[in-house]
Amino acid sequence: MAENEINTLVVRKPCFGLPTGCTQCLSAYLYLKFAQLPFQLDFHLNYPDSDQIPYFEVGDYVAYNNEKGGVTECLKRDFGVVDLDIGISSLPDWISTKAMLTTWLADALAYELWVGFEGYSSSPAYTIYYSDLPWPLGKVLFWRKARWIKQKHGITNENAELKKEEIYRRASSAYGALSTWLGEQSYLFENRPSSLDATFLAHGLVVLQALPESSVLQPKLLEHGNLVRYVQQCKTELIDASPTPTYAWHTAGSSSTSSRSTSSSKTKTKTKSKPKREKTEEEKTFKRRSKYFVAAQLVAVVVFITIMTSFDDAEVGLDE
Amino acid sequence: MAENEINTLVVRKPCFGLPTGCTQCLSAYLYLKFAQLPFQLDFHLNYPDSDQIPYFEVGNYVAYNNEKGGVIDCLKRDVGVVDLDSGISSLPDWIQTKAMLTTWLADALAYELWVGSEGYSSSPAYTIYYSDLSWPLGKVLFWRKARWIKQKHGINNENAELKKEEIYRRAKSAYGALSTWLGEQSYLFDNRPSSLDATFLAHGLVVLQALPESSVLRSKLLEHANLVRYVQQCKTEFIDDNPTPTYSWQFHTAGSSSTSSRSTSSSKTKSKPKREKTEEEKTFKRRSKYFVAAQLVAVVVFITIMTSFDDAEVDLDE
Numbered sequence: 001m002a003e004n005e006i007n008t009l010v011v012r013k014p015c016f017g018l019p020t021g022c023t024q025c026l027s028a029y030l031y032l033k034f035a036q037l038p039f040q041l042d043f044h045l046n047y048p049d050s051d052q053i054p055y056f057e058v059g060d061y062v063a064y065n066n067e068k069g070g071v072t073e074c075l076k077r078d079f080g081v082v083d084l085d086i087g088i089s090s091l092p093d094w095i096s097t098k099a100m101l102t103t104w105l106a107d108a109l110a111y112e113l114w115v116g117f118e119g120y121s122s123s124p125a126y127t128i129y130y131s132d133l134p135w136p137l138g139k140v141l142f143w144r145k146a147r148w149i150k151q152k153h154g155i156t157n158e159n160a161e162l163k164k165e166e167i168y169r170r171a172s173s174a175y176g177a178l179s180t181w182l183g184e185q186s187y188l189f190e191n192r193p194s195s196l197d198a199t200f201l202a203h204g205l206v207v208l209q210a211l212p213e214s215s216v217l218q219p220k221l222l223e224h225g226n227l228v229r230y231v232q233q234c235k236t237e238l239i240d241a242s243p244t245p246t247y248a249w250h251t252a253g254s255s256s257t258s259s260r261s262t263s264s265s266k267t268k269t270k271t272k273s274k275p276k277r278e279k280t281e282e283e284k285t286f287k288r289r290s291k292y293f294v295a296a297q298l299v300a301v302v303v304f305i306t307i308m309t310s311f312d313d314a315e316v317g318l319d320e
Numbered sequence: 321m322a323e324n325e326i327n328t329l330v331v332r333k334p335c336f337g338l339p340t341g342c343t344q345c346l347s348a349y350l351y352l353k354f355a356q357l358p359f360q361l362d363f364h365l366n367y368p369d370s371d372q373i374p375y376f377e378v379g380n381y382v383a384y385n386n387e388k389g390g391v392i393d394c395l396k397r398d399v400g401v402v403d404l405d406s407g408i409s410s411l412p413d414w415i416q417t418k419a420m421l422t423t424w425l426a427d428a429l430a431y432e433l434w435v436g437s438e439g440y441s442s443s444p445a446y447t448i449y450y451s452d453l454s455w456p457l458g459k460v461l462f463w464r465k466a467r468w469i470k471q472k473h474g475i476n477n478e479n480a481e482l483k484k485e486e487i488y489r490r491a492k493s494a495y496g497a498l499s500t501w502l503g504e505q506s507y508l509f510d511n512r513p514s515s516l517d518a519t520f521l522a523h524g525l526v527v528l529q530a531l532p533e534s535s536v537l538r539s540k541l542l543e544h545a546n547l548v549r550y551v552q553q554c555k556t557e558f559i560d561d562n563p564t565p566t567y568s569w570q571f572h573t574a575g576s577s578s579t580s581s582r583s584t585s586s587s588k589t590k591s592k593p594k595r596e597k598t599e600e601e602k603t604f605k606r607r608s609k610y611f612v613a614a615q616l617v618a619v620v621v622f623i624t625i626m627t628s629f630d631d632a633e634v635d636l637d638e
Binding site for chain 2 (some may be wrong): 066162177178180294296300
């Protein structure tokens with residue numbers, strides 16, 4: 001039936017004037033807009049850790065982001081969504097720009113969101129990912145991600161300043177490179193939109209809209225007038241033109257009123273059942289994981305203190 | 321005295337026909353060769369985890385790799401080593417290529433060395449980093465780095481194949497991009513050597529010389545004949561010409577005989593490792609003991625929790 005065949009992109013919650021606050025979700029959203037595939041948005045408000053989100057579903061078909069290549073690659077393969085990267089994805093510049101966007105720029109934004117702010121509540125990450133979770137769980141997940149980011153970059157107390165400066169310096173170089181590359185064109189490659197435009201614009205929108213004025217990354221992006229213009233233009237064309245109601249959608253071949261009510265109820269049921277089903281599986285896993293995590297951390301702290309005082313006693317204790 | 325003024329680059333041990341098996345050390349070595357700075361090599365055989373290595377010392381001056389910008393940038397700033405990147409380091413292509421080399425390619429090689437190999441003893445990482453350490457310590461450090469790499473990429477049992485394929489796919493794209501970019505030129509940019517050439521050539525030399533023939537990454541690099549030519553040419557010019565004795569050195573110091581300066585530099589390098597040994601080795605031993613103990617405890621706790629969470633909570637509260 002037509003109601004079950006509505007293309008739905010499930011993303012994280014809208015915030016900061018954006019249809020979704022999460023860069024990966026926003027990048028998928030922009031790609032589908034560039035590809036002119038009609039779809040509606042739906043929101044999955046929990047599971048900030050989940051790498052399945054964003055996912056795309058229509059009827060019985062689901063494409064998760066943690067499948068090969070991500071959600072847009074799955075759609076290109078399985079669904080015939082137009083491949084905007086044809087002819088350019090083998091260019092050396094395209095490949096190296098993609099590396100730069102997905103490593104240096106993504107790392108800098110993640111650093112700023114999870115490590116760069118004074119605390120959990122003052123970071124935009126709270127609003128984007130955790131505000132719908134109970135406070136302790138959100139705080140633990142935030143802290144865990146912050147710790148992962150520090151481990152990834154090898155950040156310790158001694159080198160924290162150096163590493164921070166290095167991360168932002170790379171982002172600054174990346175912005176400079178993109179600015180020079182873009183020049184006065186409308187898109188990064190061959191004057192037509194590609195997945196790299198979607199990736200960068202998603203990053204730019206979050207940096208400009210979600211980060212506060214005290215942010216380190218935002219002024220670095222603001223230094224480049226053409227990049228700001230590029231992001232603003234995207235915002236005007238693709239985001240402000242499609243205001244963020246609970247559902248933003250186009251469906252062909254049915255009257256808007258009846259299909260609106262039918263599809264609303266159908267999608268509501270479908271989306272309600274989907275979160276419910278996942279809730280039983282994932283929420284249990286989640287609760288168990290977070291309990292284990294807190295317990296293991298307490299134990300590690302206790303052990304560390306024991307070891308600091310007397311290593312031999314601890315060894316005997318462990319051997320029991 | 322003139323003997324104390326010998327430029328010395330301290331790197332990890334030579335192996336696989338290379339002056340040093342570690343890509344970061346080799347990259348610094350190649351940069352100094354490109355910059356035509358006379359220097360000698362010295363070897364620091366322990367502390368595979370240390371991010372201070374490679375370091376450069378002359379007289380009282382030391383530049384560690386974990387200082388701002390790495391050892392090469394320190395040398396450009398403080399010692400006046402020629403900046404091979406001037407005029408090109410602000411080009412978008414240069415910046416993007418640097419990102420690609422230092423992330424996608426470096427990640428793929430690290431993955432292959434620590435995670436992709438069959439085990440500790442069969443990985444070239446053993447020879448490059450751990451063969452001079454005692455077996456348990458080396459194994460623990462190897463395992464710890466492997467675990468760090470998996471955490472960094474978010475690899476777990478479910479997505480291991482997918483992540484592996486993704487890491488190698490990116491490396492393959494990167495090699496393709498470099499091959500197209502290099503074409504028939506002798507260097508990546510402006511037909512002159514730069515730090516990016518040093519970075520890529522170090523990577524390429526380790527991939528071609530240290531990795532076994534069964535290696536995935538090596539076969540991907542071999543697909544690009546011009547990259548292989550580029551690496552081979554570098555090897556011929558900068559490595560085969562300077563055979564790897566215990567010390568391979570050229571220096572110009574006015575007014576001292578080579579014999580006396582050789583023995584003096586030996587004693588200087590001996591004292592440096594000794595001093596570090598007292599500080600670092602203690603830290604190292606303590607860290608590894610803590611690490612093993614914490615892991616045992618974590619395993620015990622996990623088992624306890626799997627059976628009964630409430631009991632575990634009561635135990636913790638005592």
